[in-house]
Amino acid sequence: MPRFEVTERRKAQKEQQRRWDLPAGSRLWAYVRHSPGEKQTIDSQIAGMRDWFTENGWVLERTFADEALEGSREDRAQFQAMIALARQGARQVDGIALWSFARFARDQLDAQFYKAELRKLGYVLISKVDDVPNNEMAPIYEAFIDWKNQRFLEDLSSDVKRGLSFVVDQGYWPGGTVPVGYRVEKVEVGKRHNGEARMGNHLVKDEELAARVLLAWRMKLDDNASYLAIHEATHLYSDSKHYSDFFDNLLYAGIFKYHGIRYPATWEDGGRFCEAYISLEEFLQVQANRQKRTRQATHPRSLSSGYLLTGLLYCGVCSAHGKPTTLVGQTDTRRPDTRVYRCSTKIRDRGTACSLPRIPCWRLDGAVVDMLRQHVLTEEYVRAEVERANTILAQSTTTVDVQLEEASRLAKLQQKKVENIVELIGKFGMTDILQAQYDSANRAWLEATSRMNSLKAQSLQNRVRRISMADAQRMLAEMGQTLTDGTLTAQQELVRRFIDRIDVFPDRIDVHFKFRMDAFSQAMSGLTVEETEQKEEGSDVRSLRQVYGRCPHARTLRRAVKHRRSASVYRSGSASVYPWRA
Template structure:
């Protein structure tokens, strides 16, 4: 069996050795299970909450492109893979398509239904930790912001930050800022402004040519009139991307007028804002059409021919108003392309509501949830008990190695052994001891961490239940993909197979 390793640490404050320790633990795990490591991927000081992880993305690209063909992907802990449940579910699904199974060194999860659901509980805890940490970091940043000091990252073009984190004007960059505002006020468009900046040799803060997005950011930034602004940009979307054109609610934004030195006059700034707002209204086209999310894509199958069913749509005109509308449905891929299957298409809303109701009844009802939580807690507790004996084994092995090392050292000291003959053996034993100590430390950490109570499992299941009612279809889709194994559509029946049964209505699967 072939395996690859993915390791990362998410803070510049963590030591580089933490990646080395993860790789060592993953390598030992592979050796214990008889896997052959064919490649190792790493990301340093990257967050698992976003896709800004070149090592991870390279790994996914090479797997999908068949450049590497592993059977397993080994991580030290689930949160090394991803701390966002949607991100985790998406990539694991991609890996499953490629025949790759994710395995964690410290969380021994198999492919059983209980293990799959328990994994989501662990991911939920990791996501909670990540968001809680972000909240605590934000508290400290807000205190800094209330003093109108720089909170991190690059300051805007035209500003530098002194040793006290106070904004000061960068006189070599400020002329570019003034040019941008003055040209926009004079009616010049973005292309003309970009040309002028290029001809004058001006660059962005990163030393790159200006683009339209960077111009927009500059023209909307109140710091240029001396107003300190913090926490304006809207939060990142589920893909970890941020639209800097969107803003948070005013009550969440800190603004302190006359707190930093101004680069341009207020009158110039507000004239430009008025022009930009007018253009925005003129260019409005009634809004873009919302992208339709098919909640069951990848999970729904034709029960007549065994092929996948895919989301599709068609348009029609209403009889009275002749308004153009769309119908959305799922149809058999085989029936659509080859016409060799006679299964009918099924209305998108109808089948999705059927599956959601099935989940609410068999997994998230008041009767089912405590039973599922108990089942998961028992499974988790038994796994912990099975792992408990590993500590005794490792301690015995360590004691045995210590005795062997001591015997060799004593023999060398007494002169009853040839030093050269025992040097190789001694080095081998010391390496073995280091490996055992590392394994024991990992075992100890595992025993101390993640003591999941029945109440905590029930709380996380309740969070999933609430997510089913989310206005964001991607959130709903995430829950469905976690708890639904397959939906099978026949000409006269619908079968919903859930990941786990809790025996409230005769089984978790079925129609």
């Protein structure tokens, strides 16, 4: 096509984009919308638009209406249908009429983006409510209107949140679904401007569900029962998976967490938002019980790894920057006997993504194993732990025996009650009252029996689990033997039994255990260097990297191998890990 024709076509398109007026007879689409809760309805907007069209002599081709949808949402069905239709080929109508630019969009960027796109396609945009001149100044006026519309939405959201927070601070429920076990009780809290009563929602216990809710918490608190067992006993929800949110809710302890703030403000001093089912201490105990039933999944690659500490190592440098990253084991393809741990972020991004250098496997593995031998797998520590465990078991057995005696007595009483009701049914026949009494008594008997059986199993387990010092010493010797010449799988299992994670830094490692460590005055950390003569397994001659790890000044240290400079491994202390950084 000749350049002249291309230029003329572009000029024509520009002229179409600069159209502002809509003469009589123009064909238009209309777009209307209203948000949830607004008094103005779609029907009133459509009726007003039709009158406006009649006054100006325009032809209404189609109306796009989004009902009960916020203007801040971009995924409005009719709005997107209108935009998609406008994008299809040649311009289908002369323009689009809006009730107001606030109806079009309340997000400033969305409004400007879609209006600019429609105008580039040749559509004229006009608002019934907003007083905007139909000329080149229209986009400037509209920019202020769009800002005002978005600001109105932000101010409205802020005002609503402030008002609801004030309602909660006064001890009233802000609205929404009420947790199971509670119901709303209307309370007059003041008068409106028109003299009508202003009502507040006060949470009270639901008498119909209170017993079952309390039973669910007691089962989790006393027996650490599973969600399935609690569901079968209470049927508070349609499915057992909902009990996770149930036990997460601090409201059952009388404390309401709203927008990240706990109400009432005096909750630490004993103040409560509503009547509680359990105390705060019991709620915390339930969370600890739930944690005991949590299974920590281990990736299959970690289970089949050929490195001792795979899955336990985390880069302390990356974690300090808010990006928790694991360390992975690698083997040098040129030197099969050279094995190191590297930060996975550094492997993936390279460069200066992480300052943690490569760490030889034998160095880190040896440090962890030595720590277990010197501080955990010792006769003194094991003796102290055995005595403590037996003391706890003895106290637990005494407590369980008392509870078992009470549970057995209660189960017999409930069984006798069920037998009496069955006898009455045999004499007088089944009635609605007897049916209800039988169902209630039978449920109570089953719950009491279930608790009694659970306490019996717990009492028997406590008696069986008594630990003798001889058994502890035998297990201690077996674990020491495993660390010395056991298989890699056995060593990995043993290490993971004691250690939860290891944070590795350039100058130390921090070890997090899965149990109490009273033998230490502080957390086990600061593992640094000690001179020793260790070699990588299977290696007769050690390279410089095997001795020192990856050194930025390796070229200047090549002669060190000839002088048999000693290797360095981690242990407890406070020196520097790498000799060139000492």
